[in-house]
Amino acid sequence: MSWAALLGLLAALLLLLLLTRRRTRRPGEPPLDLGSIPWLGHALEFGRDVASFLTRMKEKHGDIFTVLVGGRYVTVLLDPHSYEAVVWEPRSRLDFHAYAVFLMERMFDVQLPHYSPSEEKARMRPTLLHRDLQALTEAMFTNLHCILLGDAAEGPRGWRETGLLDLCYSSLLRAGYLTLYGVEASPRTLQSQARDSAHSADVYHTFRQLDLLLPKLARGSLSMGDKDRVSSVKGHLWKLLSPVRLATRAQRSSWLESYLLHLEELGVSEEMQARALVLQLWATQGNMGPAAFWLLLFLLKNPEALAAVRGELERVLWRAEQPVSQMTTLPQKVLDNMPVLDSVLNETLRLTAAPFITREVVVDMAMPMADGREFSLRRGDRLLLFPFLSPQKDPDIYSDPEIFKYNRFLNADGSEKKDFYKDGKRLKSYTVPWGAGHNQCLGRGYATSSIKQFVVLVLSCCELELASTDVEVPEFDLSRYGFGLMQPEQDVPVRYRVRP
Template sequence: MSFTTLNGSIPTLDAWAGYVSHAQAHLPHSSRLLLLALLNTPLIVIILNVLRQLIIPRNPSEPPVVFHWLPFVGSAVSYGNDPLNFFFSCREKYGDVFTFILFGRRVTVALGAKGNNFILGGKSTVLNAEDAYTHLTTPIFGKDVVYDVPNDVFMEQKKFVKFGLSTENFRAYVGMIEEEVEDFMTHDPTFKAFQSNDVTEWGTFDVSNALAEITILTASRTLQGKEVRSNLDKSFSGLYNDLDGGFTPVNFLFPNLPLESYRRRDRAHKKMSAFFVDIIKKRRAGNDEAEHDIIASLLQQRYRSGNALKDHEIAHIMIALLMAGQHTSSSSGSWSLLHLAANPDVAEALYQEQVKYFGTPDGKLRSMTYEELRSLPLMDSVIRETLRLHPPIHSIMRHVRADVPIPATLSAPSKDQIYVIPKGHYVMASPAVSQVDPRIWKEAREWDPYRWNDPEGVAAQAFKTYVDEGGEKIDYGFGAVSKGTESPYQPFGAGKHRCIGEQFAYLQLGTILSTIIRRVELRIDRVPEHNYHTMITMPKTPRSIHYRRRNFD
């Protein structure tokens, strides 16, 4: 008999017997008894945990609990290594609703479109996001913003940011982003082969590293303002890296560890906050040289109470925008380029789309406008399909503030009984599961942007539900939006916590991809697997793409 191992660290019963025999032969009697107890304690704990699950009847009013060997740790290893396969495996055994143990937390998962609707469309007074995430986000973003304030205040802050994401600003951003990407490809060592005059020369670049730099350059040039952009090659970059080091699963699970990375995070936040406050003070004093950034917009906003935003609130909102947007956009851009490199026929079709819409009589390509970028059908499909297969966030949690029944249509074990999730537990939705569910999507795990071409197909209908949902719009405090909670396609979340940067993300991704595809051909043997050990789902290494400069002659 042997127990399942956790990275090989849980030995078999025979191995334990060997350890005990060796100890008994070399220690005094009292020490042997103590060591014997210590050596057997882990095994006894595991056995008791297993017996408890097998013998003690579970509460029939609560969802079934996923079997696990280790108490406290629970299913953390299986979930952390591959959450989607963990969810699909659990669905086969327990159905769409089940509970698993995650380092002492009892987390109830509700899968499928109905599960997403239950959790993401639930009342924030009962299924609360602030309680679930503030210990991770507040040390990074700062006090008095996002999940460090009551939900109604957060909704007002989202509205303030949304005012800055105007069509007028977007029109200005396209040229800025294109210019930043061109400058990066022309001067950064990452694209050394592109800078060569030899169009037959192939080079390679790590796609995630390159897109991380490009994303922060373009976001700072547009949203953050010229002061941030001009400091990216100075001390600001170091502060960003230290702050980014606190945005990991370890920080989420264990927010108060005495680690140097935590101390660097806290020092970086203090300095970055002061950096933004200094910019804000200068702007309030009349030194406002920016035209289209978010700071300029936030300086004009007021809460319903009539109070203007304080300097530190604006600073912390800007930090939140920088951190949250950079990760998600660089992840989506990386996956898009990897798939285009693995599917050169699609990449060539994307290039020909550029030629069709932006070609000039001399054989070159002119710059795009915002309205033109929005009208590119294949580019739109490439981004949608990439987000379907690789949503940046695979799991969304809420903390349960009061006992909450799960709708009978989702979980009823019988007509007369429904599950109830107790106060103090957590709930989790996974739109990522719905987006690759073989019961919904044909060839669900295949990257096929052309699936979005059929107006009557699953993809188009899912997208229509996401953006329209029967024409129903709800104003959660930041403007009327579709709930989107009933759709199996939710790349930017749904409900009141739906990402307000959705349109900017399409703009940023579309412009970056268009600019790169215009200038280089891409190749890769295969698309890497997902790395689920990061907060935002990134491709595993190696993730180097081969490229060469297009011949424009």
Template structure:
């Protein structure tokens, strides 16, 4: 290996001449590269990497100089080994992303073996995180976005970027200690830094494997539920569970009974499947929902104060009263007015058919209706532009939600941190002040948040992002599945239309030109077949889990047995097993719009093992974790379906079966695995 192959890192500015190390000047100066800039000759933006390596490059270690993948196992979490006080060390790099290419070598030059290049790329927070690439031949064949990078690289000193102080920029060459401080590396013991090459790499891999194995060494204690770990350290049964949650859980229930513990992503989770045990879980004070929620809010929305301030938690919870009772009636009126603004332009059009995909249609209508109902209307001429941009950013954030919730660092999720930052900025008190018609719940939350934060604290916007997410994210797929099942079941649609027409006639309302109908909450509640349809959709499609955190070792006294639980574990009630139980619901996999009706009235009595069930339908949670916005969500879906069934002819074009996409498993209503076209027109 030549001298250039053993030393330094090459960096390039955007000019035609490359600056930094070259084969002729291995220790030449390194100039700053502007964050987010493309290196000259780079065909696409580089993949984001946070991991560094400082061991001599060897084709045998990295796979080969032709780009074969590394034989060493990779894990989906960032780690780095960098020695304090020096610029050489041992490490492995792991990154996520689509295949990228590194810059081509300058004219008349070729990359020496072991050469690494590092430049500003499209990392989280505006594209200012460091990125690693080795020679083009080494990185051009990444298949799944996972790469092991091994080679001799100098590191650049990080500084805080002017555009985003939370992310490092690159300046002159510094030490590995500087870089780790900027990029979040962790230090091994000093003796490890003296190990280079194969021994150091083997030791790093051994340490990682040891951590995973120690986590998986747990054994079942007397009185504990059956323990099912699987053969994969850390991940446990996660892959099987996500592939077919209902089938997998049903098979475990037949094998182990109604209570068992699974290893899932490094966490031990005890599932409770018997509905007669739910009350014992909900009432046990040592099983905490709040601890789980606070960690969740910090991880997903960057809300930190609720981890330490119980008074703030109590005051925030007090605002939920503005989502029910007489306050809900006010929200209903606002919702109907906002629906009028959405659909009235359509009502003035001719009776020609409009064709759309169903999911974007539901996304657009639900998001605009919900946002304007809760936060108010923007009076500027660019209202549609504002709503559209906000919705698009929200959908980008929501797409990565489960990865954030599962604990993957946001820095490894592309530009999601910058998207979240933008959403939070759009929902600060200063931004919301531009809106008119703000709901009582938001006004009260603002009053409370101003007591605990300074007016310019961005965490206020994070609170509002959490409220907006909770208001929209499950309403959209519920509306999608309701329309999908109705479009595929003409009989159900006909019954609902007759029910709505009868109500309008009985209240003296006639369907005329324009948007003229108005229904009270009591009138909406009288539409039993409409409500049964929505409940049936939630029964079929809800895959939420009801979480509790075990605060200390305890014995849970259940109806059929006692169950020992371990401190630090989670307990989860899994309602889909209940919802698909053939003993409770006949033909549970079928859509039956009238399942929750009996003799023209609401049906609320269901049995299992000859005993009446207290809990038979749990899409909104249980006890203290019951969704406070469930009443508003049901009202919105009912109102939207009434408007569509009253004013529009609806037909499905792609009458094909759809499956649930389980990527949101345990966190709400799944989206479909694909989409369908439908068409609508104004009734003549």
């Protein structure tokens, strides 16, 4: 390296150091922790294991602090009593649009003119509620039945060996794709169902290749080989979900029809519409499979919990005129009458849902805390809530917070438990798996019903067992923090077969 280049490098490092160290904590601001590396600050620790890093910062600074992460100043709030004030703050002060648009472009190459997440949510809300939700639930059951159980005319089938995550993720995403994006033909025939099975499998396997690389995409850390693979995978998905190809599909959901009309009204090209539809496939289907994986794994590892869920299903379904395997729909009154399964699902989400709730600080502002304190936030900083640490893993709220307890969300009389406390005060939000406030997930009802239907079908119509009884619950893939449901470092081998 020449002297000129070396001097240039040293000058750049000095400039970074000066830019980083120029910021000091002002009166009334949260504790400031710049880390030891100029500009990067705590970026390496944040990216490596954000939960452990933020736990350490909380022990050092308390439940609110500001850290430097890759040139950005991020104020982290971990007091669940104070979350409500943040998530309902108007966009003119705390904005969640900018970060959503940034990730939309970086991860999925989607750029929409005059894009407004709030307007889009308002447009999509009616298609995911009430009568439309019931239609989605019924279609999802039909498609799960076809994907998981196949054609009854095939006769008895033997044991299959697979990974539990692959079983759950593929079944739910493929069925969800057919539910939202349409099927081959109506009425369905054996031939069209076979084509639906093959096509949805292609969609899933291609999507899964992209899904595994999304954390690197979001953080801008793809290798050259990764970039080539991502480009190829995205290109294939854009073809599979192109508006022209989807136009011929039958039984398309009202959600899809409304969303495509919305994109057309925005003046979005067909190529960009395909990209947006891939984004929506991830947004609507990307968390259900991992959630079902953890739920079934916890049941398989906890015989008492599995017996309780099976007992509830027997009580709820024994009056049915036909077995679940022959039902064309699972009545909503059945789905709504499963408090034990609801508790298991809530406990699963408490342990494994780890989304970031982010806001961009638009103006210098004062943020009141629930305990009466007040802190100043600077314009241009980012505000981050991480409910995975608190309330969900907070030992002051939950006893033995790392342990799965299937009845944690049940009262003694079998009703749903909703009263949880911190510092003697009842919590409004004791788990936050679906986001909160202005940015709460619209599809949570559809997702919850889909997961429960899948679990009912598996436990009622299949025999499922771990390939080895001594298999351990895998560790998290730490790169998934912030993206919704955590995924395991490795899949768990299982054996299953459809009951004759």
